Amino acid sequence: EISQLSPECTSSWNNIQNRLRIFVNSRLPT
Incomplete structure (x- = not known):
């Protein structure tokens, strides 16, 4: 689940x- 990713990981994925x-x-x- 994407919502379970850490903020750092979410930021990297958005990048x-x-x-x-x-x-x-x-x-x-x-």
């Missing part, structure tokens, strides 16, 4: 998702 989203957006033709 990873942000990086991935930026990467995908940069790859997609606009």
Whole structure:
């Protein structure tokens, strides 16, 4: 369960998702 993750882990996961989203957006033709 994600809600059971530590704040540090949640923060890191959010950071990873942000990086991935930026990467995908940069790859997609606009």
